[in-house]
Amino acid sequence: MSILVVLLSLAAGAYALAVIERWAVHGHLSLTGPAWAALALLGRESLLARKSDRLFFELGPVLLLVAGLMAVAVIPLAPGLIITDLATGALFLNAALAYVLVALIMAGWGPNGAYAMIAGWRFLGQFIAYAMLIVMPITAVAMRAESLSTVEIVTSQEQLWNVLYQPMGFILFVVAAMGLAWLPPLDLPDATGELAGGVEAEYTGVRLAVLRLARMVIILALAGATVTFYLGGWLGPWLPPWAWSAIKILAVAAAMLSIGRYMPRIREARYLALSWKLGISLALANIFVVGVIALVVPI
Amino acid sequence: MSELSQYAILFGLSIGVFGLVLSLYGLARAIGRARAEPGKDVPATAGTLSRDPVWVRYHARYAGYALLFLAFDMEMAFMYPWAVVYREEGLIALLDMGVFLAILFLGLLYGWSQGALRRQ
Numbered sequence: 001m002s003i004l005v006v007l008l009s010l011a012a013g014a015y016a017l018a019v020i021e022r023w024a025v026h027g028h029l030s031l032t033g034p035a036w037a038a039l040a041l042l043g044r045e046s047l048l049a050r051k052s053d054r055l056f057f058e059l060g061p062v063l064l065l066v067a068g069l070m071a072v073a074v075i076p077l078a079p080g081l082i083i084t085d086l087a088t089g090a091l092f093l094n095a096a097l098a099y100v101l102v103a104l105i106m107a108g109w110g111p112n113g114a115y116a117m118i119a120g121w122r123f124l125g126q127f128i129a130y131a132m133l134i135v136m137p138i139t140a141v142a143m144r145a146e147s148l149s150t151v152e153i154v155t156s157q158e159q160l161w162n163v164l165y166q167p168m169g170f171i172l173f174v175v176a177a178m179g180l181a182w183l184p185p186l187d188l189p190d191a192t193g194e195l196a197g198g199v200e201a202e203y204t205g206v207r208l209a210v211l212r213l214a215r216m217v218i219i220l221a222l223a224g225a226t227v228t229f230y231l232g233g234w235l236g237p238w239l240p241p242w243a244w245s246a247i248k249i250l251a252v253a254a255a256m257l258s259i260g261r262y263m264p265r266i267r268e269a270r271y272l273a274l275s276w277k278l279g280i281s282l283a284l285a286n287i288f289v290v291g292v293i294a295l296v297v298p299i
Numbered sequence: 300m301s302e303l304s305q306y307a308i309l310f311g312l313s314i315g316v317f318g319l320v321l322s323l324y325g326l327a328r329a330i331g332r333a334r335a336e337p338g339k340d341v342p343a344t345a346g347t348l349s350r351d352p353v354w355v356r357y358h359a360r361y362a363g364y365a366l367l368f369l370a371f372d373m374e375m376a377f378m379y380p381w382a383v384v385y386r387e388e389g390l391i392a393l394l395d396m397g398v399f400l401a402i403l404f405l406g407l408l409y410g411w412s413q414g415a416l417r418r419q
Contacts, residue, residue, distance in 0.1 A: 042323070042326060042327045043327075047333055047340050049340055050348060062316065062320050069312055069313070070312070073308075111342050112349075112352070113342025113343060113344060114349060115343055115344065117353045121357045125359065125364075129364075132371050139382045140382075146384075146386050202343065206326075210323060269418035272416075284400055288400075294385065295386070295389060
């Protein structure tokens with residue numbers, strides 16, 4: 001039962017996010033826009049590039065959708081409203097999102113086009129930049145909660161949300177999450193205007209619809225992870241828990257989507273240097289600071 | 300819910316995604332099929348098919364980062380179980396991991412000084 005509710009709210013969330021994206025990126029607020037766009041994509045031709053690697057080309061978007069759904073499966077929306085409350089939830093989230101890299105490289109390699117290929121390999125460089133900054137802040141969160149279960153992590157924040165307990169980890173995690181979801185300004189793999197769409201360049205019609213849907217699910221999963229790990233999940237006064245989850249997740253996703261409007265794209269070399277020189281040092285300092293606080297203060 | 304049934308649910312969901320995608324493809328096929336025309340299926344570059352395989356054009360220039368990444372990624376495998384028992388173990392755990400992370404961080408600084416943190 002709860003599985004069905006989570007899946008339905010995921011579908012509703014993906015639609016709401018598509019509306020928000022259009023509004024945040026292009027400045028048009030249209031409630032029916034994404035539905036018409038999806039129908040148009042279904043009606044368009046879905047071409048298969050000549051000399052393509054058919055298996056990789058077809059599997060790329062599907063694997064991306066599977067990875068996003070697996071990540072969503074461990075995110076709690078309310079007490080009891082979660083697909084699977086794994087004891088290793090936070091680790092499972094990482095494992096699922098690691099497949100985003102595989103899927104994007106497959107999608108880049110598949111069509112045998114120069115732009116897509118460059119975009120896929122670029123994402124590998126981007127992965128090396130963001131990967132450690134996803135896992136290290138989560139370690140600090142698990143240290144406080146004494147568990148990797150996402151439900152336990154939310155309940156550990158009853159006294160004080162992690163965003164105040166470990167603000168440095170929050171910032172690092174959000175920036176890394178934007179890299180993972182290749183949102184602007186870290187949108188190297190699709191780099192609109194530079195690589196003609198990058199990994200999306202050769203996808204048309206229904207395959208592009210699946211790719212876009214997968215992207216929405218991944219953004220939702222990462223917003224959900226941010227809310228679960230740092231913003232107290234379903235916790236909040238007055239409103240019911242599910243409403244708090246929905247409000248927080250959509251707000252975080254909207255913030256992630258709109259930052260790109262105000263920043264230029266960051267080059268791969270610069271992103272790598274920033275995250276290894278500054279990011280890793282800050283993440284290690286964050287683990288140490290949280291370690292000291294966790295031993296001194298009992299909350 | 301037992302562990303096994305949880306993983307069975309996750310497996311079922313993955314299979315379900317394939318079902319969803321296949322039904323979307325079926326729907327699109329029902330609306331209409333692609334018309335085969337010459338030049339339509341060429342990847343977006345210059346309008347003609349590239350003479351050479353395209354994968355020779357891109358060089359990964361972040362090998363130094365990649366090597367450091369391997370070391371740090373291994374370290375994370377140790378840190379998750381450590382994080383879960385951290386508060387039980389107390390100060391000992393902080394010192395143990397502190398020494399380990401200090402060595403690793405020195406490795407990062409050494410790599411930095413040798414020019415590993417640079418796009419070659």
